[in-house]
Amino acid sequence: MTNSASDAVTSSNPASLPVVKGESLMQDAWRRLLQNRATMISLMILAIIVLLSYLGPLLISADVDEIYWDYMGVGPTLEESLWFGTDYNGRDLFVRTLYGGQISLSVALVATAVSLIIGVAYGAISGYVGGRTDNLMMRLVDILYSLPFMFLVILMMVVFGRSIFLIYIAIGAVEWLDMARIVRGQTLALKRREFVDAAHALGVSDKMIVIRHIIPNAIGPVIVYVTLTVPKVILLESFLSFLGLGVQEPMTSWGVLISEGTGNMESAPWMLIFPAAFLAVTLFCLNFIGDGLRDALDPKTR
Amino acid sequence: MFPYIIKRLLQSIPTLLIVITLSFFLMRLAPGGPFDGERKLPPEIEANLLAAYNMDQPLFMQFVDYLGGIAQGDFGPSFKYKDFSVSDLIWSGFPVSLELGMWAMLLAVILGVLIGCYAALHQNTRWDYLMMGGAMAGIAIPNFVMAPILTLVFGVYLSWLPVGGWNDGALSNKVLPILALALPQIAYIARMTRGSMIEVLGSHFIRTAKAKGLTATKVIQKHALKAALLPVVSYLGPATAGIITGSVVIEQIFGIPGIGRYFVQAALNRDYTLVMGTVVFYGGLIILFNLVVDIIYGLLDPQIRYEN
Numbered sequence: 001m002t003n004s005a006s007d008a009v010t011s012s013n014p015a016s017l018p019v020v021k022g023e024s025l026m027q028d029a030w031r032r033l034l035q036n037r038a039t040m041i042s043l044m045i046l047a048i049i050v051l052l053s054y055l056g057p058l059l060i061s062a063d064v065d066e067i068y069w070d071y072m073g074v075g076p077t078l079e080e081s082l083w084f085g086t087d088y089n090g091r092d093l094f095v096r097t098l099y100g101g102q103i104s105l106s107v108a109l110v111a112t113a114v115s116l117i118i119g120v121a122y123g124a125i126s127g128y129v130g131g132r133t134d135n136l137m138m139r140l141v142d143i144l145y146s147l148p149f150m151f152l153v154i155l156m157m158v159v160f161g162r163s164i165f166l167i168y169i170a171i172g173a174v175e176w177l178d179m180a181r182i183v184r185g186q187t188l189a190l191k192r193r194e195f196v197d198a199a200h201a202l203g204v205s206d207k208m209i210v211i212r213h214i215i216p217n218a219i220g221p222v223i224v225y226v227t228l229t230v231p232k233v234i235l236l237e238s239f240l241s242f243l244g245l246g247v248q249e250p251m252t253s254w255g256v257l258i259s260e261g262t263g264n265m266e267s268a269p270w271m272l273i274f275p276a277a278f279l280a281v282t283l284f285c286l287n288f289i290g291d292g293l294r295d296a297l298d299p300k301t302r
Numbered sequence: 303m304f305p306y307i308i309k310r311l312l313q314s315i316p317t318l319l320i321v322i323t324l325s326f327f328l329m330r331l332a333p334g335g336p337f338d339g340e341r342k343l344p345p346e347i348e349a350n351l352l353a354a355y356n357m358d359q360p361l362f363m364q365f366v367d368y369l370g371g372i373a374q375g376d377f378g379p380s381f382k383y384k385d386f387s388v389s390d391l392i393w394s395g396f397p398v399s400l401e402l403g404m405w406a407m408l409l410a411v412i413l414g415v416l417i418g419c420y421a422a423l424h425q426n427t428r429w430d431y432l433m434m435g436g437a438m439a440g441i442a443i444p445n446f447v448m449a450p451i452l453t454l455v456f457g458v459y460l461s462w463l464p465v466g467g468w469n470d471g472a473l474s475n476k477v478l479p480i481l482a483l484a485l486p487q488i489a490y491i492a493r494m495t496r497g498s499m500i501e502v503l504g505s506h507f508i509r510t511a512k513a514k515g516l517t518a519t520k521v522i523q524k525h526a527l528k529a530a531l532l533p534v535v536s537y538l539g540p541a542t543a544g545i546i547t548g549s550v551v552i553e554q555i556f557g558i559p560g561i562g563r564y565f566v567q568a569a570l571n572r573d574y575t576l577v578m579g580t581v582v583f584y585g586g587l588i589i590l591f592n593l594v595v596d597i598i599y600g601l602l603d604p605q606i607r608y609e610n
Contacts, residue, residue, distance in 0.1 A: 143316065143317050143320060144320075147317065147320065147321055147324075147585060148321070148543065148546070148547075148581065148584045148585045148588050150543075150547045150550075151547075151565075151580070151581040151584055151585070152321075152324060152325070152328075152581065154565075154569050154577075154581075155324075155325055155328050155329070155569075155577060155578075155581055156328065157569070158569045158572060158574075158577055159328050159329060159331055160331075231442070235444050238444065238446070239444065239446065239547075239551065242446045242551060243550070243551065243554065243566050243569070243570075244566075244570055245566075245569060245570070255446075258446065258447060258450075259446075261450070262446075262449075262450040262555060265450050265453070265454050265458070266454075266458050269454060272450055272451075272454070276447045276450075276451070279444070279447065280442055280443045280444075280447060283442040283443070283444070284438070284439070284442040287438060287441060287442050288438075
């Protein structure tokens with residue numbers, strides 16, 4: 001399309017006009033993203049944190065609960081390469097911070113995926129079916145919206161015991177509401193477009209129209225919202241772990257480490273500072289990436 | 303307006319019912335009874351305990367009794383704090399939590415709006431970048447990290463303020479918790495105010511106001527501010543929920559005897575009735591506040607007319 005259009009322009013006016021290359025929305029968004037310095041730096045820092053968390057423990061082949069009997073509660077030191085110091089049980093804080101990162105990041109990934117699946121399916125169905133079903137489904141979302149979800153998650157942790165899978169599911173199950181609203185809005189607009197009519201005319205089933213045509217076209221705002229969900233989810237997990245309701249020993253997460261650090265911050269401030277810094281930097285980066293993606297994908301902010 | 307308030311009140315009843323039902327049945331799903339200890343109780347004593355806590359009846363009857371109790375403000379006895387009812391505990395912690403929350407909310411709105419307006423009026427200057435950078439930090443750094451850092455700096459290193467405790471609500475004990483509770487909300491409100499203020503300042507009615515010769519101060523005071531504050535008003539609902547949730551950790555960190563602290567202790571001790579009671583109480587509070595915010599919003603925004 002774009003090629004033939006630019007060909008036509010050049011042939012009618014061969015001397016003056018340069019050949020204009022067409023650019024798809026995604027290419028345009030990508031170019032704008034690359035130009036956003038804060039976002040690119042954030043992406044790089046985040047990549048480093050992710051790589052460190054997952055590859056670091058493998059490379060230095062350290063266990064999460066390995067105990068250095070001669071180094072209990074010492075500050076950052078180069079001896080034995082205990083860069084972040086140890087806690088009062090003599091466990092290497094650097095290694096624990098990395099393992100904690102694995103848990104926090106995996107919760108972020110899985111819980112976000114859970115919320116993505118529920119939210120997209122719910123929103124797309126609600127918007128596509130429309131009418132009374134839509135009304136009912138969205139009213140339910142409204143009601144769920146005003147529930148004190150944090151407390152229901154805590155309630156679930158109390159009732160079913162504290163397992164990592166429950167954290168995945170519980171957090172994912174409470175974070176899908178916004179996603180459902182966004183996808184529904186997109187679907188309402190998309191389902192009146194010609195290509196959906198064309199698909200209907202070709203005899204495509206409703207299910208396939210939603211899966212193949214509606215959802216892929218609603219993906220822009222969904223991506224932006226996902227990047228904003230990830231920091232929320234990480235925060236929620238750390239919050240639970242901080243209160244002692246999340247991940248259990250010997251596994252750890254940033255929230256657990258921060259909670260241990262808070263208890264010892266007067267005598268061993270490094271126990272608080274390092275995990276807190278990792279958590280804060282990660283959240284910072286994710287927020288910047290989310291902002292950058294929104295600017296890049298939303299044509300209105302141009 | 304009045305029919306709208308009635309309608310909204312009626313709408314909040316099913317929401318509250320869902321909260322109660324969910325928490326009641328979640329708690330009853332819990333594996334193991336509340337009286338399972340290391341030693342097996344003699345059956346007669348266990349039967350007596352179950353009867354005392356009204357747990358010997360069919361589940362549905364228990365639920366109906368619980369609902370009836372809540373309607374009269376009675377959340378049942380606490381499982382772990384003997385001799386106290388859940389309502390006693392909630393009402394003893396509530397004034398403290400309320401005081402903290404109110405101050406935090408007030409601080410968040412005033413500072414947030416001031417910072418947001420300032421940044422909007424000095425858009426793309428150094429001050430704007432500085433303030434919005436600070437706001438970003440306020441959003442990214444969770445309050446359970448911020449609170450220990452504040453304590454470390456002002457309590458331990460500088461020793462200006464006590465590191466914790468309540469001390470019957472002495473002012474110096476309140477400063478840090480209130481600040482820690484308010485900071486993330488200040489950041490959100492500042493960002494939101496800046497965004498909407500910039501949008502409003504670019505709109506036609508502001509151009510008109512300027513064109514008819516009003517001073518810059520008048521334009522902002524009389525025209526821009528009111529329109530720019532609408533999103534902030536609608537954010538007050540989520541802000542309340544945020545402050546209530548935040549108070550749970552903040553009370554824990556600073557050792558403040560509010561509801562949040564009871565809640566965490568109850569959750570860790572599996573004090574079922576207390577956890578349930580607190581969830582229902584908080585749920586009711588959040589629902590009520592959302593209602594109030596919606597009504598205020600309706601009074602402020604002339605574009606919204608409530609009709610049946």
